[in-house]
Amino acid sequence: MKLFLKQNFKKVKQLVAFLIIAFSINTNAQTLFTLSGKVVDGNQPLTGASILIKGTSKGTTSDLHGNFKFQLKKGNYTLVVSAISKPKEIKVNLNKNKSITINMADSFVNLEEVLVNAVRVKESSPVTHSNITKEELAKRNLGQDIPILLNYLPSVVTTSDAGAGIGYTGIRVRGSDATRVNVTINGIPYNDAESQGTYWVNLPDFASSTQSIQLQRGVGTSTNGSAAFGASLNILTDAISKYSYGEISSSIGSFNTSKNTVKFSTGKINNHIEFAGRFSKIDSDGYIDRAFSNLKSYFLQAAYVDDNTLIKALTFGGKEKTYQAWYGVTKEEMATLGRTYNPYSYDNETDNYQQDHFQILWNQKLSKNWSSNIALNYTKGKGYYEQYKANQNFADYNLIPITIGGETIDKTDLIRRRWLDNDYYVANANATYKNNSLEIIFGTSVSYYKGGHFGEIIWAQYASDSQIREHYYNSNTKKNDANIFGKLTYKLTNKWMLFTDLQGRFVRFKTAGITSDIIPIKINKNYSFFNPKAGLTFKANNSNSIYFSVAKATKEPNRNDFKYGVNTAEKLTDFELGWRYKSENVAVNTNIYYMKYKDQLVLTGAIDDTGDFIRATSGKSYRLGLEIDGKIKLNNRFNWQPNIAISSNKNLDFVTSWNGELVSLGKTNLSFSPKIVAGNSFTYAPNTKMYISLLSKYVGEQYMGNIDNKNSKLESYFVNDLNFSYEIKPKKIIKSIVFTALLNNIFNVEYISNGYYYTYDDTWSVPGETTTLDGAGYYPQATRNFLVGATLKF
Template sequence: MKPFLKLKFKKVKSLVAFLIIVFSLNANAQEFFTLSGKVTDGNNPLPGASVLIKGTSKGVTSDFDGNFKLNLKKGVYTLVVSIISQPKEVTVNLTKDTFISINMSDSFVSLDEVLVSAVRVKPSSPVTHNNISKEELEKRNLGQDIPMLLNYLPSVTSSSDAGAGIGYTYIRVRGSDASRINVTLNGIPYNDTESQGTFWVNLGDFTSSTQSMQLQRGVGTSTNGSGAFGASLNLLTDAISENAYGEISSAFGSYNTQKHTVKFSTGKINDHIEIAGRFSKIDSDGYIDRAFSDLKSYFLQGSYVDDNTLIKAITFGNKEKTYQAWYGLTAEELKEDRKQNPYTYENETDNYWQDHYQLHWNEKLNHNWSTNLGLNYTKGKGYFEQYKEGSAVSKYNNIVEATGTDWYGSPATDLIVRRWLDNDFYVLNFNANYKNEAYEVISGISASNYTGDHFGEVIWAKQFAENANIRDRYYFSDATKNEFSIYSKASFKLNENLSGLVDLQGRFVNYKTDGLTSDRNTLDIDKSYSFFNPKFGLTYKINNTNSIYTSYARANREPNRDDFKNGSDVQNEVLNDFELGWRLKNEKVVLNTNVYYMLYKNQLIQTGGLNDVGEYLRENVEDSYRFGLEVDANIVLSNKLSMRPNITISSNKIKNFILERDDTSKNIGTTNIAFSPNIIAGNYLNYQPVESLTINFLSKFVGEQYLSNTDTEASKLDSYFTSDLNLTYEIKPKSTFKSIVLSALVNNIFNKEYVDRGYTYLDYWSTPGTSFEVQGYYPQATRNFLVGATFKF
């Protein structure tokens, strides 16, 4: 080849290489495109909607105007869009910058959400809240109760008697116990009417039938049932399934824990009717010796749906048997063997049956109007069986005769009693909803009637009286509680950047009870209360990524049955709740920050002591407050890695606490409220290396807290830090099953020995008495595991 031809050929090769490089660079420059869109309900923008790229941890939240934006490579993507609901999937072929509109109103699931619309708030509302989706719950749903699954939310702590999260479990929010947390199921009040507490042991495996939850901290919006003095938690049960399905799941773990669940749905028959159900069985021996749980539950629903109507008939229930672990361990017992159970009677158990029947009818009348009717009947019945050694015969209505004396020298004997509850609960809810582009108004009523019998039987004694029979009652009292509330809530736009909320509620309560307590003391109560609970809030949109909000809410609460038993002069409580928050939402970070000031009058605080069935005693304090800062975030670190940290820093004080101890009264000044740690922090680290595998590492820190209200060093409970590891792996077979999901959960992975709850009588006695121990502790489980598999077909 001639030199000039060689040179020419080289130039051609160089030119071709250059063009290839330029083309490649140009192609790479065009590889990323902007996918933007707007999420609406058909009329109005939906701020706070989750837009997730399926199979990754990458996603965003729609801004105040419902807009979102993602930068993605060229390709086909499936967006999973949800807003407190069953997700909606949208497929996009991204070949250029693209804008899409996502209308969530065309889904029948939106009708399901109307069942809870009266008690829930929207993402842009000036109310501090968290939403929990079904997908999030499923990852750790291996048998533990709902309080344990909510443990990593801001300001939340949880505990259990048996130590492993199954059986009798408890939740606190901002230091407030479960009797001050309003709980609703599809808008129907669930709190026990007389004690105002929530007994999660009667909702075994209810997570498997839950579509979503919303936890509102503070007073929140007006809700049905008992007043929210720390938080409100509302649960929405399973939405109607478009397609038929079946699920079989089983889980096994430490302490002989087993969970077995069967679920099914017919899907929409003839596009209108669905029948679905669940049956579950959970067993666990508990971390504490013999603190077993035996839970059987069911959930059945029949639904009719069309474009404008949703009718749901739902029944669910539970039968539970749990062994006594209500009184914890003394300090000496804790040091000797933290798993021991001092009770030795083989049937020292709690036995309770509870069945719920709900009917919901939601009607969309036109473009603006809709109505919702909810009816409920709950039947509860059960007993607590207890062996009593050397108990004074004067407590048993001459049913038994003395065979000895107690430590006071009074005639006494050994016997076994059963203390019964037998109650009926009726609820009617109705609300009407009007909305247009400028505002939305929800107005409604809720009425309930509760009747309950309390009585005790002697089922065995060393010596019965001559004319006595087994199961003779030694005390009886009946109770009736009627409640009526009326409310109206308006959310509206004042201008393009400013929106408001006005929420007014009147609540009217009458409680009557007559008869004897278990100690055969007369209990004759007839009290009526009329409460007015106003709430106001503003949200200001600074820009598309930042907004601030402020709110004021007032709440009132009546005393519960135990409060009346402990003193006839007990007062109702009043709470004024002030909140100020900032929300940041962009492609990488969702940040929620708020400051709260909860000012109480006559707050019924827990003294640290227990009554005769293991429930905390309470007393009024005239002036107290909770002041705190809450921060929680969702941070996308990469397409595969994200984290959700949260922290609460608070001060929880009683002003001018009057201590009545050793038969004397003394003002000891400002003290800390019992069971109220100043620091609560958590983190949720999510890693998804491939679409089918998710690894979550969860951590929780709870600071020091006091078991009494005296700031006594002896009643201080140490801080603790625990971590859990959760793995889920999904297999999609080519036949038989649609999906097989394998799950594993290692609780307390670093094997910490800790106590998260206890009791004390130091508000009454300055030093331990000679007749009984004044301190008790509830040890929680060290490292333990649960593994499970769910077969979906």
């Protein structure tokens, strides 16, 4: 044995050494180190921040004190940290236990976001919502209006009078029209105070001055202006740029469409002051015959910012001239004269309007817990639409019959203008208190609107005793609107969060005079509303959360409703139950909603002589639906974003006039409320320079009236668009050149997204009896068309 050991001692030593080294290497490989840290916003701990390890499924969130911890092997890691901010990547070389501090202050647009803090919700709030960034808007921003750019969001249906997405465009969410979608710009109400509608034609190319948009579906959170009965759309305008830049953007496309935009920013001068602006011009002949648009707009901003203060002075607006296309086309006209037929032929049958907005926004960080926000707004709007009318009765224009050659003349051909002249003043003020587990926002908003309606005849074949610029009708409206609100978000535990929102709203509406129908109108109404909301969010783990909310909303009629005899406020209780899942590569939002209405003001399907839809009270009604949307990263090059909304939308006790009698139809479908709305986006990005996306939209069949008449049905449609973007970065002078293309309706589908339906009593067919007849008009949308553009960034 001794001889054996002596002869093999060297080999034994080598074997033992090898085993020691191997054991040491293996032990080192299996050793786990602790990576701990704290996420802060400046000097304040940041609760609920998401920390993911890039390229793995590992993740966590910061606790009440901003702390987090991982157990990891030795190696290099990239942490992806996000909160109510842009994601921030932190690289860590882990070869021992390590503690780090991650300051997210430079990833927040803190003071900018506070401008809309009172009307927006956070990712974890129990409110169903979608967020759209500036970058997402830019990919398709070639001249079309904001509703068209939002077309692929869940439960959204859009339309265009001219058929090409430029000019008069509209949006419906969950079947609710634009009068029920509350729109704010920097927290300032944008809906017209009288009609409660939104007219995007007055703000052409506004997407080029938009930083972000949040669409809340359902009642959502309390906001300023009239209550949201289908959705609220909150727009934040351009943030302050740290660096100076210049942009020139031009695009051309089908129907002689062109857009030219110039943007600039001085960047922060002395690290505090910025001046920025945009000027745009858009022209389009439209898909419908003569439905041209001539649009001009501007956006100017002066700002001061430091660590605690943000002050902005903004002015923006637009001037539009659009040819009328609101009358639509009948099925018979489409069959004989074509889909693009326009019954208007007078060469200046146009809408002419200018709207200018002036805002002062001041956000102040008062301490580590308190901040305040004050906003002032003045909006001036004035314009008219011009029409040629044949064989008009003198009596309809307050004209006296005349006698020529012994013949009494009491009818004439004429050209008329109907004017709007309005002023709108708003003041908002709110304060925010925030600590590790609590956020309280409380404030008020007051507004005053005055608007004049009048008409004039600018030419007549027989002028009677009229004087030039004489008003043949006049009426004036005044509206006072005030609200007070308080919102609380409280983190009960690490898993449970409570949200409450209380709003009191007070409205006074007065109008008097003569309408355009030469009918006296006198309204003096006061409304007081209490709109409470509450919800809970349960965070099961880092990937899954569930929320439930109940919200009440009450809303006054608009001017047209009063004109047609409606003065009852409508009421809504909105129940929302949702589940959110989020991992590194997959995000899914699912929610069920039940919206219970009392005296809902539904679209009857009919339109008035200015193309506005007429509404009526429906009694009891509801909307019940399921919405699912997702963002799925298939790999580093492919992304998939599907969404679908399936709903049932019913009147429960609908009553209508038919053959001269009131008839109870009971349960019927709500107008303009398709059962299925689906959107889809497949995106291929082979590198950071190129982007190709196939966008799809399906809208199920829908009724244009509430009586389930087959003549009022709009057929379902499925359309697809192709979006392309490519960036070149030259080495000198020009920082970037971005080429963008949009091929709309690539399969050349002939579809109709909107229309109107009406009934009328006929006593001529059967003498002595009243027979109800009906008719319909349609707004055909463009077949295959394109837009291409280039943006030069300096």
